[in-house]
Amino acid sequence: MQAWFEKVAKMFDAAFISGDRWKLYLSGLGITLEVAFFAAILGMIIGTVLAFMKLSVRRNGKKTILTVIANIYIDVIRGTPSVLQLMIMWFIIFSNAKNGVLVAILSFGVNSGAYVAEIVRAGILAVDKGQMEAGRSLGLSKAQTMISVIIPQAVKNVLPPIGNEFIVLLKETAIVGYVSLTDLTRAANQIASRTYEPFMPLIGAAVIYFVVIKILTILLGILERRLRKSDNR
Amino acid sequence: MIIVKDLHKTFEDNHVLRGINYHVRQGEKIVVIGPSGSGKSTFLRCLNLLETPTSGEIWFDGINITDPKTDIDKVREHMGMVFQNFNLFNNLTIMQNITLAPVKLKVMGKEEAGENALKLLERVGLKEKADAYPSQLSGGQKQRVAIVRSLAMNPRVMLFDEPTSALDPEMVGEVLDVMKGLADSGMTMVVVTHEMGFAREVGTRVLFMDEGVIMEENTPQEFFNHPKSQRLQDFLSKVL
Numbered sequence: 001m002q003a004w005f006e007k008v009a010k011m012f013d014a015a016f017i018s019g020d021r022w023k024l025y026l027s028g029l030g031i032t033l034e035v036a037f038f039a040a041i042l043g044m045i046i047g048t049v050l051a052f053m054k055l056s057v058r059r060n061g062k063k064t065i066l067t068v069i070a071n072i073y074i075d076v077i078r079g080t081p082s083v084l085q086l087m088i089m090w091f092i093i094f095s096n097a098k099n100g101v102l103v104a105i106l107s108f109g110v111n112s113g114a115y116v117a118e119i120v121r122a123g124i125l126a127v128d129k130g131q132m133e134a135g136r137s138l139g140l141s142k143a144q145t146m147i148s149v150i151i152p153q154a155v156k157n158v159l160p161p162i163g164n165e166f167i168v169l170l171k172e173t174a175i176v177g178y179v180s181l182t183d184l185t186r187a188a189n190q191i192a193s194r195t196y197e198p199f200m201p202l203i204g205a206a207v208i209y210f211v212v213i214k215i216l217t218i219l220l221g222i223l224e225r226r227l228r229k230s231d232n233r
Numbered sequence: 234m235i236i237v238k239d240l241h242k243t244f245e246d247n248h249v250l251r252g253i254n255y256h257v258r259q260g261e262k263i264v265v266i267g268p269s270g271s272g273k274s275t276f277l278r279c280l281n282l283l284e285t286p287t288s289g290e291i292w293f294d295g296i297n298i299t300d301p302k303t304d305i306d307k308v309r310e311h312m313g314m315v316f317q318n319f320n321l322f323n324n325l326t327i328m329q330n331i332t333l334a335p336v337k338l339k340v341m342g343k344e345e346a347g348e349n350a351l352k353l354l355e356r357v358g359l360k361e362k363a364d365a366y367p368s369q370l371s372g373g374q375k376q377r378v379a380i381v382r383s384l385a386m387n388p389r390v391m392l393f394d395e396p397t398s399a400l401d402p403e404m405v406g407e408v409l410d411v412m413k414g415l416a417d418s419g420m421t422m423v424v425v426t427h428e429m430g431f432a433r434e435v436g437t438r439v440l441f442m443d444e445g446v447i448m449e450e451n452t453p454q455e456f457f458n459h460p461k462s463q464r465l466q467d468f469l470s471k472v473l
Binding site: 130131133137139140141144148149153156 | 308321382
């Protein structure tokens with residue numbers, strides 16, 4: 001028993017303490033959060049724009065050119081692996097770029113936007129048609145009704161799936177090692193290969209991801225409850 | 234006030250309205266009845282262009298509202314509409330529901346709109362619900378608020394699309410009472426309904442629609458006591 005504890009303590013020391021290795025996890029986590037946070041914002045912006053492009057219809061009910069463009073974007077992004085998209089961005093499109101973080105943010109933002117677009121579109125479509133009709137019947141324009149009535153209700157609809165998308169995105173960033181960024185996953189991997197003891201670094205990184213996502217989930221839950229105050233039935 | 238000329242409406246290959254001609258005069262209470270699928274709701278929704286007519290013209294106070302150049306939002310400010318499913322804005326309180334349009338469209342200032350809303354709510358007995366959300370109201374209360382919301386824009390005509398059809402029976406009366414009060418105040422109204430009692434009591438003219446046309450039109454007295462067409466006789470014998 002004693003020996004077992006000593007072994008674990010030694011592994012722990014090698015993985016986290018000696019050589020101030022905990023700092024590597026911390027800076028790795030910093031990269032992970034930085035990429036995920038800004039990519040999420042970029043994804044929200046791109047996704048919202050795409051959603052409205054997809055929802056645009058002409059008077060005769062036919063698709064607009066905007067809808068066609070949005071559809072192509074979504075098809076291409078969803079139809080290819082995000083690792084490949086990241087590598088194409090890094091090695092081909094921005095092959096002269098110095099800042100890997102920026103390229104990663106751009107790549108994940110562009111990727112997430114395609115998924116967010118469908119979430120936002122579904123959220124808007126889920127708002128009862130009568131809400132728009134009531135707004136229009138009062139003399140409000142389509143845009144005014146959208147802003148005051150439809151979007152606030154759509155935000156409530158999309159919050160759970162958007163939260164889901166954020167979580168997926170955060171974990172997806174574990175592939176930024178491909179463009180030589182040292183995020184949490186890569187930091188753990190580097191330490192594992194240095195100490196020849198993969199257990200502690202990998203499990204440690206997993207625990208850190210888990211805790212971060214758990215906190216994110218709690219925050220989203222609070223936000224959701226706050227937004228639901230208008231439908232206490 | 235509203236003149237409808239040879240109005241047609243087609244959904245895909247379904248010819249719903251097949252040539253409607255009618256003239257609604259100031260102060261009239263037009264009640265539209267007819268079997269389901271007869272086009273009466275579509276007719277009503279064409280009057281404020283919630284449905285775009287396939288052909289024909291609609292004139293409102295001397296303006297051709299079917300002309301694409303007409304600013305329909307401006308026209309709708311003067312035409313209130315009450316829906317079967319209330320369609321209160323779920324994300325807003327009752328007060329916000331009522332004041333949203335007058336304030337956004339700069340018909341009134343925020344304060345004036347608020348005072349006006351309270352006055353209107355008092356008239357329908359719902360002043361204490363001003364800060365509630367629609368989900369906290371009963372069907373009858375929702376519909377009374379919906380009427381108030383339309384009235385807050387000071388419309389010149391009110392359109393009612395089966396306003397009591399989605400209500401529990403015991404709530405129909407409270408909504409009809411509000412509508413009667415509105416009729417007594419001189420409001421021009423076009424009402425699509427299945428409430429024959431209301432048609433008889435409040436209507437100045439009653440229309441019978443079937444298969445996309447106005448089949449018969451008369452004063453309530455004549456309409457119910459001496460229906461001319463066979464179709465109307467059959468219909469009335471079923472619903473009365």
